[in-house]
Amino acid sequence: MLTLLQVELYKIFKRPRTYIAFIAIAALIGIIQLGLKLDGDAYVSFVMNNVEQSFVFQGNLLNGYLVCYIILQLLLVHVPLLIALVAADMVSGEANIGTLRLLLTQPVSRNEIILAKFLAAAIYTLLLLVWMAILALFVSMWLFGTDDLIIQKTRYLVQLSRNDVFWRYIGAFGFALLAMLTVAALGFLLSIFADNSIGPIVATISIIIFLTILSTMSIPIFQKIQPYLFTTHMVAWKEFFDLKVNADNAAINGTIQNKQQIIQSAGILILHIVVFIGIAMYAFKRKDILT
Amino acid sequence: MKYFKIVLLILVLAPAAKAQDETPLIEKLKQKLNQVHEYVATGKMKTDVAFIKAPVGNVKMYYQQPNHFKLVRDGGISILPKGGISINMNSIIAINNYVALSAGNAMVDGYSTKIVKLLPMNENNDIVLTTLYIDEKNLLIRKAITTTKENGTYQIAMQYGQYSNWGLPNKVIFTFNTQDYKIPKGVTLEMDEPLTDADRKRMQQKNGRVEIDYTSYTINKGLPSGIFN
Numbered sequence: 001m002l003t004l005l006q007v008e009l010y011k012i013f014k015r016p017r018t019y020i021a022f023i024a025i026a027a028l029i030g031i032i033q034l035g036l037k038l039d040g041d042a043y044v045s046f047v048m049n050n051v052e053q054s055f056v057f058q059g060n061l062l063n064g065y066l067v068c069y070i071i072l073q074l075l076l077v078h079v080p081l082l083i084a085l086v087a088a089d090m091v092s093g094e095a096n097i098g099t100l101r102l103l104l105t106q107p108v109s110r111n112e113i114i115l116a117k118f119l120a121a122a123i124y125t126l127l128l129l130v131w132m133a134i135l136a137l138f139v140s141m142w143l144f145g146t147d148d149l150i151i152q153k154t155r156y157l158v159q160l161s162r163n164d165v166f167w168r169y170i171g172a173f174g175f176a177l178l179a180m181l182t183v184a185a186l187g188f189l190l191s192i193f194a195d196n197s198i199g200p201i202v203a204t205i206s207i208i209i210f211l212t213i214l215s216t217m218s219i220p221i222f223q224k225i226q227p228y229l230f231t232t233h234m235v236a237w238k239e240f241f242d243l244k245v246n247a248d249n250a251a252i253n254g255t256i257q258n259k260q261q262i263i264q265s266a267g268i269l270i271l272h273i274v275v276f277i278g279i280a281m282y283a284f285k286r287k288d289i290l291t
Numbered sequence: 292m293k294y295f296k297i298v299l300l301i302l303v304l305a306p307a308a309k310a311q312d313e314t315p316l317i318e319k320l321k322q323k324l325n326q327v328h329e330y331v332a333t334g335k336m337k338t339d340v341a342f343i344k345a346p347v348g349n350v351k352m353y354y355q356q357p358n359h360f361k362l363v364r365d366g367g368i369s370i371l372p373k374g375g376i377s378i379n380m381n382s383i384i385a386i387n388n389y390v391a392l393s394a395g396n397a398m399v400d401g402y403s404t405k406i407v408k409l410l411p412m413n414e415n416n417d418i419v420l421t422t423l424y425i426d427e428k429n430l431l432i433r434k435a436i437t438t439t440k441e442n443g444t445y446q447i448a449m450q451y452g453q454y455s456n457w458g459l460p461n462k463v464i465f466t467f468n469t470q471d472y473k474i475p476k477g478v479t480l481e482m483d484e485p486l487t488d489a490d491r492k493r494m495q496q497k498n499g500r501v502e503i504d505y506t507s508y509t510i511n512k513g514l515p516s517g518i519f520n
Contacts, residue, residue, distance in 0.1 A: 055373055
């Protein structure tokens with residue numbers, strides 16, 4: 001199994017396509033950081049316009065923690081597309097170049113092959129998120145310094161003390177990994193049914209875009225189905241950045257307002273991963289390999 | 292007969308109008324507060340606004356005559372009501388050209404106070420009207436309601452302790468009106484969360500409060516240079 005995994009990882013990192021995602025993330029984060037460094041105050045002023053009519057903020061509002069939050073908010077919607085590029089190619093890519101039949105002549109079960117391939121895609125996803133964390137969080141902290149994190153939620157504004165933020169990012173990135181693994185599992189599942197890479201990649205991207213739009217639209221009929229869409233639960237990483245208040249409405253450091261939501265959303269995402277991979281294993285076992 | 296009535300009215304009201312002038316009381320207060328040329332105070336600030344979740348923070352206040360005031364959160368970002376928090380008693384009393392009129396008496400926190408309406412004569416002043424509740428016996432301002440041109444109306448309640456001889460409070464409760472807050476879900480990209488009864492009650496609150504508990508004052512010992520720049 002370990003050898004299989006090593007082989008699959010070798011295949012992933014041998015392809016130039018794999019590095020597109022790393023380069024794209026570095027470029028996007030770099031551009032956002034440059035823009036905020038040059039004209040970040042205007043951006044913050046625009047975003048905080050709603051509150052700045054009544055309140056004055058003193059301190060380093062545009063600090064590394066806020067920059068990382070802005071980047072995550074922007075990128076975690078788009079990173080699934082980059083993950084689909086690799087995950088949706090895992091099986092279909094082999095079918096396309098005609099190596100799948102050869103692979104199955106090896107003395108390993110189909111389930112082992114599928115698990116090794118998915119694990120390799122999961123490791124790629126993990127590395128992509130680690131890369132993102134290094135650039136979005138650590139580089140931003142170095143460039144913009146640290147201070148309290150102020151976040152605008154739909155109904156209220158949250159101020160997180162600077163010494164109460166870092167662990168939340170660890171939790172948020174951990175949750176983001178689950179969300180991205182769900183995308184990887186979906187792409188992987190679709191790649192079982194195709195003999196070329198383009199189809200499953202485009203299908204995965206289309207499904208993610210379609211469901212994300214449904215998840216974010218505040219139209220009552222869509223709101224009824226939103227809890228059942230996995231894309232709705234992918235944004236639950238934001239729950240790490242909300243805290244409880246005491247009877248005097250003072251925020252309590254180290255707390256999470258809606259811990260139950262995080263657990264529930266994580267459970268739903270894990271269930272999706274298991275179901276997608278389960279179906280993939282079942283389908284692959286019954287698949288008539290012709291290429 | 293008509294002229295006789297007018298003259299009689301003037302004769303009756305003139306002494307009363309003179310009695311309403313509270314300028315001497317304000318001047319006495321000014322003298323007391325003018326003992327403080329500058330101070331650095333430390334304290335804890337608690338923000339209670341329906342749509343803000345902020346932790347209690349350590350703050351440092353810097354004041355210099357006549358009306359320089361700065362509040363800095365010790366390590367962190369401070370969220371302050373616009374314009375209002377800089378209105379402290381020293382800066383209100385620092386107005387030179389004013390009319391002070393008596394408006395009766397009232398009890399504040401168990402202290403008998405005289406209500407004085409303070410009207411700045413300078414039309415460019417941001418403060419339009421201040422109602423002071425003055426504890427004449429101890430020569431302390433117990434409560435003040437200030438109406439400004441730009442930033443609405445604020446109420447400042449003060450509690451005194453060991454620094455009462457300087458006219459400086461141990462606790463200040465600052466109350467102000469807040470506006471509604473709502474950002475579309477499409478912008479924040481959040482999940483829908485059901486509102487609890489406690490949340491709903493909290494959201495309906497239209498007044499905001501900032502409480503500052505002063506722990507220490509360093510009076511007339513100088514200030515860090517450039518602190519108000």
